[in-house]
Amino acid sequence: MIVIGGGLAGLAAGVALAETGWRVRLFEQRPFLGGRATSYVLPSGEHVDNCQHVTLGCCTNLEDFYRRVGSSNKIKYFDRLVFVDPQGRRGEMHAGILPAPFHMAGSFAMFAPLTLMDKLSIARAMLDILRAKGHPSDLDDQPPISMLNWLLRRRQTKGAIERFWRVVLVSALDEELDRTDARFGVDVFWKAFLSNRTGYRIGVPTVPLADLYDGCKSAIEQKGGEVTLRAPVRGIAIENGEVTGVRFDDAKMESADAYVFALPHATFSELLPDAVRESVAAFSNLGKIKDAPITGVHFWFDRQVMDEPFVTLLDTNTQWIFNKTMLYADALDQKNPPVASNAPKSNEQYLQMVISASYDLIPKSRQEIIDLVLKEVRQVLPKSREAQLVKATVIKETAATFSPEPGVDRWRPPQKSPVTKMFLAGDWTATGWPATMEGAVRSGYLAAEAALSGAGEPQRFLQPDLPPDGFM
Numbered sequence: 315m316i317v318i319g320g321g322l323a324g325l326a327a328g329v330a331l332a333e334t335g336w337r338v339r340l341f342e343q344r345p346f347l348g349g350r351a352t353s354y355v356l357p358s359g360e361h362v363d364n365c366q367h368v369t370l371g372c373c374t375n376l377e378d379f380y381r382r383v384g385s386s387n388k389i390k391y392f393d394r395l396v397f398v399d400p401q402g403r404r405g406e407m408h409a410g411i412l413p414a415p416f417h418m419a420g421s422f423a424m425f426a427p428l429t430l431m432d433k434l435s436i437a438r439a440m441l442d443i444l445r446a447k448g449h450p451s452d453l454d455d456q457p458p459i460s461m462l463n464w465l466l467r468r469r470q471t472k473g474a475i476e477r478f479w480r481v482v483l484v485s486a487l488d489e490e491l492d493r494t495d496a497r498f499g500v501d502v503f504w505k506a507f508l509s510n511r512t513g514y515r516i517g518v519p520t521v522p523l524a525d526l527y528d529g530c531k532s533a534i535e536q537k538g539g540e541v542t543l544r545a546p547v548r549g550i551a552i553e554n555g556e557v558t559g560v561r562f563d564d565a566k567m568e569s570a571d572a573y574v575f576a577l578p579h580a581t582f583s584e585l586l587p588d589a590v591r592e593s594v595a596a597f598s599n600l601g602k603i604k605d606a607p608i609t610g611v612h613f614w615f616d617r618q619v620m621d622e623p624f625v626t627l628l629d630t631n632t633q634w635i636f637n638k639t640m641l642y643a644d645a646l647d648q649k650n651p652p653v654a655s656n657a658p659k660s661n662e663q664y665l666q667m668v669i670s671a672s673y674d675l676i677p678k679s680r681q682e683i684i685d686l687v688l689k690e691v692r693q694v695l696p697k698s699r700e701a702q703l704v705k706a707t708v709i710k711e712t713a714a715t716f717s718p719e720p721g722v723d724r725w726r727p728p729q730k731s732p733v734t735k736m737f738l739a740g741d742w743t744a745t746g747w748p749a750t751m752e753g754a755v756r757s758g759y760l761a762a763e764a765a766l767s768g769a770g771e772p773q774r775f776l777q778p779d780l781p782p783d784g785f786m
């Protein structure tokens with residue numbers, strides 16, 4: 315079995331297949347694993363995440379993958395979400411003693427940044443989702459409706475849209491509400507906030523992202539497989555509707571019984587022979603899947619400026635601030651700290667800010683982005699006003715995720731492709747999930763299941779969703 319691509323989708327497929335005894339050969343073009351959800355060392359010596367990544371309690375397949383590769387203890391779950399606005403007003407969301415779906419009701423009722431009218435309109439929309447068990451009938455409208463239209467139909471107040479729905483969904487789905495399929499938006503609230511008490515808990519890595527994949531190589535190699543880095547695939551050979559091999563530099567060919575292509579959709583499409591791309595509908599439509607950007611901004615201050623592990627910002631360009639120094643401290647307490655260079659120098663504090671759907675920032679210069687974000691950080695973190703910014707880095711990912719625009723699911727191909735021996739994985743394939751680490755792992759598991767079924771050895775890797783609990 316050949317797996318191309320060492321992002322989460324390829325790793326999930328490779329590890330699952332290796333566990334069943336297949337000899338997996340995984341090829342990755344970069345010198346490290348993890349794809350978009352990874353970390354690397356900058357020329358200045360700092361080890362940074364490509365961007366902060368978080369998971370949620372409802373991401374059951376990602377949790378299963380971390381367990382398989384021995385990384386579960388590198389994720390810390392938080393059950394308190396803190397929101398701050400530029401005036402310094404704070405709000406908190408957490409589960410109380412009530413059973414689902416009312417577990418957040420207490421903190422929601424006390425949530426200062428929303429007015430009573432905002433809260434009543436949100437409660438009405440939530441009731442609608444609850445009554446329909448997560449699938450209100452207008453999600454099946456043709457053409458599919460946007461999340462913004464879905465909210466307007468439910469007469470949501472401006473405050474509710476801007477300070478609640480938009481805050482949660484732009485971060486979760488990396489797209490503006492008017493460009494998001496309502497199905498994805500409603501699903502976030504059903505799976506993370508309503509159907510189970512633990513679905514909303516935020517899991518944050520306590521190590522740089524690349525360290526989460528330490529166990530993947532050995533999981534594959536222990537079963538006789540290989541992981542080859544710096545090995546970009548340059549072409550896919552297809553004859554009579556069957557993959558016959560993959561081409562590397564110097565015209566080197568590798569072949570196998572089956573192939574999992576776990577590449578970004580644009581790369582996969584470019585590697586296909588023209589005739590195949592144009593004649594197979596599942597491939598010719600890939601160009602219709604659009605990209606959405608995320609910008610990550612990294613600041614090192616000369617002193618401690620933040621006391622929480624992370625906060626969500628309201629009414630600003632900056633959406634999240636993560637206190638990386640505090641988050642990594644857990645791992646540094648362990649006997650073998652994963653990366654010594656992450657130890658905070660003297661009293662420095664390292665923060666990482668995230669701006670999803672950052673279309674407006676893409677044309678801006680690095681310095682303009684730093685100035686904008688610094689101003690907003692200083693508004694919400696009073697201690698940073700006196701502090702000196704020692705270093706700053708901006709990482710713009712123009713193709714961070716696929717855009718979950720209305721109807722995008724019709725362009726997402728299933729993992730079993732129409733070409734013999736070819737299986738597809740990647741967050742963009744048909745998983746029902748948006749572009750997330752959970753979606754990527756699901757796609758990898760589904761591709762592994764399809765490959766095993768094709769070989770007459772069916773097996774199941776996909777994990778069930780969290781079961782509804784409480785009154786659900």
Ligand SMILES: Cc1cc2nc3c(=O)[nH]c(=O)nc-3n(C[C@H](O)[C@H](O)[C@H](O)COP(=O)(O)OP(=O)(O)OC[C@H]3O[C@@H](n4cnc5c(N)ncnc54)[C@H](O)[C@@H]3O)c2cc1C
Binds near residue numbers: 322351
């Ligand atoms: C800035 C940013 C922030 C994000 N935040 C979150 C978050 O908080 N939570 C969340 O769940 N998700 C988040 N995501 C989304 C998440 O990272 C992706 O959904 C997931 O990592 C996709 O995994 P994948 O394996 O499908 O694709 P990729 O990670 O893109 O993997 C594809 C792999 O193929 C390799 N490759 C490409 N071309 C070739 C070639 N020719 N030959 C060999 N190998 C090749 C690439 O190097 C890469 O390793 C974020 C993404 C970004 C970019």
